[in-house]
Amino acid sequence: MTRVRDAGPDELYEKLKAYEGRAAAVAGRGKDPVNEPMIRHWCEAMGDTDAAYTGPDAVAPPTMLQVWTMGGLSGHTGRSEAYDELFALLDAAGYASVVATDCEQEYLRPLRPGDEITFDAVIESVSERKTTKLGTGYFVTTRTDVRANGEPAGTHRFRILKFAPARRKPEGSAEAAPADRSRQLSPAVNRQPGPAVNRQPGPADSRRPGPTDSRQPGPTDKRPRPVINRDNAGFWDGVARHRLLIQRCGDCARPRFPWLPGCNACGSPEWDTVEASGEGTVFSYVVMHHPPFPAFTVSDHAADPAEPGPYAVVLVELAEGVRILSQVVGVPHDEVRIGMPVRLEFRRVDEELELPMFRPVAAGVPGGVR
Amino acid sequence: MSTAASRPGAGASRPEAASSRPGAAGPRPGDTLPPLEIPVTRTLIVAGAIASRDYQDVHHDAELAGQKGSPDIFMNILTTNGLVGRYITDHLGPGATLRKVAIRLGAPNYPGDTMTLTGKVERVERVEGVDRAERVDRVERDEPGGGAANVTVTVVGTNGIGKHVAGTVTVTVPVRGGHG
CATH class of the missing domain: 2.40.50 (OB fold (Dihydrolipoamide Acetyltransferase, E2P))
Structure with a gap:
């Protein structure tokens, strides 16, 4: 594996952050419809005997949301080139290990056996290089919108750490006792809430994972970077050309700002732009x-x-x-x-x-x- | 059902702490949920990973996990998510419907450890609004004419080496008229 350097200017980060706002999965399709056997296997593993998950009116445990999007042994569907490229960059730089750190789910409607699952996902953010007890790496956050039979069913925000493992003691002698290994490697990431609050608040949005990390000393000397995604990329393109662009509804002509995918007056997804005077x-x-x-x-x-x-x-x-x-x-x-x-x-x-x-x-x- | 006496799979131990258990009046801010102890067996880690279709080797192959810097296999985040959801619906059900589950992981759950989940009710808000019928259909069915409340619970799961998980769960529960 490539040796990872921990110091110096972070050129890799500059490359990685270009992937923010790009699709991670497009038109992904669940390998199986929501089904009773998978629900039952999940409930067995979790020890969950809630009556809502069995019988003729069964719903799936909401916390299974991500399960229906998993690729399993045969791989993911709909995964974007951008996502693969991002991971290839990290792998090539030596950040080959991965661990999930955060999962935030919102459930919009119950999932029932027979529901067909589709989903799209976007790369929301890539953190600067962070050093954790597991090793040094980058947090990558994605958001997946899950649909059932074409209707919104839930959202799933997922954060992983792509990292190069911290060096461990030489192995092979005696098995480490549980207490030893705990001192050695755990907790994986120190995430106790504490005084290390988000250092980048301000009038602009803050896209960093926030108080997840207390290892970078010193105040931040730059403003938060804008979150550029499919819905607002045109605005930032305008800023780059010194034009302040306002969206205008293609149906009712109402101007809107900040940028949104639909009109907040009539709901129309059609729009063009006008340059502010x-x-x-x-x-x-x-x-x-x-x-x-x-x-x-x-x-x-x-x-x-x-x-x-x-x-x-x-x-x-x-x-x-x-x-x-x-x-x-x-x-x-x-x-x-x-x-x-x-x-x-x-x-x-x-x-x-x-x-x-x-x-x-x-x-x-x-x-x-x- | 919260009254099940024993259960297979994860977490056989469920002390019935009557002191703080939300009663018929519904949960109130400040209520604490009885702790749930989950023995983190190798079987639970593997069963949870496979039930969630997560075939990452660090969740079933100790040797490959070691090559990636981990002393053993460890529980995947989907299993932790499922256990947190179960913990909440066990104690606020029947009729409790999960709306949001947000968790953050810290110390890994390795085989042989025990994770103890604890929870505290932070907020209780009556459900209002036009989308109520759709969003709380399960509540409506269980208690026609009754109301519903969104309950926000903070959850912490500690194991032998630290805090495995910290999370916030929002759940809709049926409440009887006149409460809140």
Whole structure:
């Protein structure tokens, strides 16, 4: 196996994160319909004697949701090339072992014998390189939407750690006593809730797994990366070209923002885009004082740019009638006011991220523009 | 059914802790569920893996598990998920319907260990809204005219080497009129 280096810039991560938002499985199909024998075998193994899972009105235990999507010995159906590529990259870099760490399921309707299962899955996120007691690796989170006879039946979010095992003591002498091995290797991942909370909160969404990891010391010096997926990729494409794109319903023409797959007024999945003129007003705002996040301090107005100070998170109502959460630059946080006219600009916040922000329009701004 | 005296498969030990068992009045925030001890046998690990169609070698082949850095085979996450679901419906059923199960794994369940599941009721919310009939059909059938509540329970499973699982479960249970 390739030796994994634990230090240095993480070039692999740059490659891995390009897979965020891409499909992990497309039009997957359960190998078996929901059926009584598999339900019974599951209940036997789990020791579950709930009457709901037997008899003529039987439903499947909801926690079997993922079981119906499993590939078994004959392999998965519908798995995407992107998913295979992502795993091949990790395998080739030496992160060949895998362990599941999180499973979050929501059940929308009961599954009954005879239901045919189909599913789609997306790669939601790939973490930066993390060092755990099992070894060093990357957390990969996928979300699977499961349908029964074509109707939504549940969602299944799954997180795994692809890792290179930490080196163990030489084997082959005596069998390790249970107590020994526990000190050696367990717990697999230290996940006690504690002070190591998500270090990247802020007005933008945070896509990291969050408080799962307490091993990376020091505060994060960058803003959270945007979650780019099939539903919002067009928006971020626009940002890259310095155009703020708003969706417009193809049926009722209502504008909407942030981007959604369907119209929140009429439900239509048809849409096109319009480019925002860039004119807007501050609809509302809050000032974030504590804890300080240097990445969110916009430096060109702070009294001392070296000191991470409070910053205003603003909700701007655009001339087109939709609202966007952002920041106002060019004015101190305590001079932001509701109703303040602002204009769009694109601002580079670090070497790889540009964001739409707003600057007060000079005329009639209390306190003037700095 | 929560009254079953004994059961095959996982976890023969089920102390009937009357003190905190949710009664006819329904679960209330702060209630604790009686603990459930699950002997983590090699058979349970393999049976759970196969019942969940999970043929990863680390769940049935100790030798290959060792080559991947694990001292032995260990329980797969689907089995843990199933046991957590069973623990909740055992103690809040009959008529309890799982809505959400979210779990996070820590210390692995190796053969020979024992996992003890404990649970605490965090929230109880009456179910309202237009989709109620569809979403709580099982509750409706069990108790026509009765109401329903969404109960959120936090669950922890500890074994000999630490915390195997921490999770949050939302379950819909029937409640009698006038409660809540």
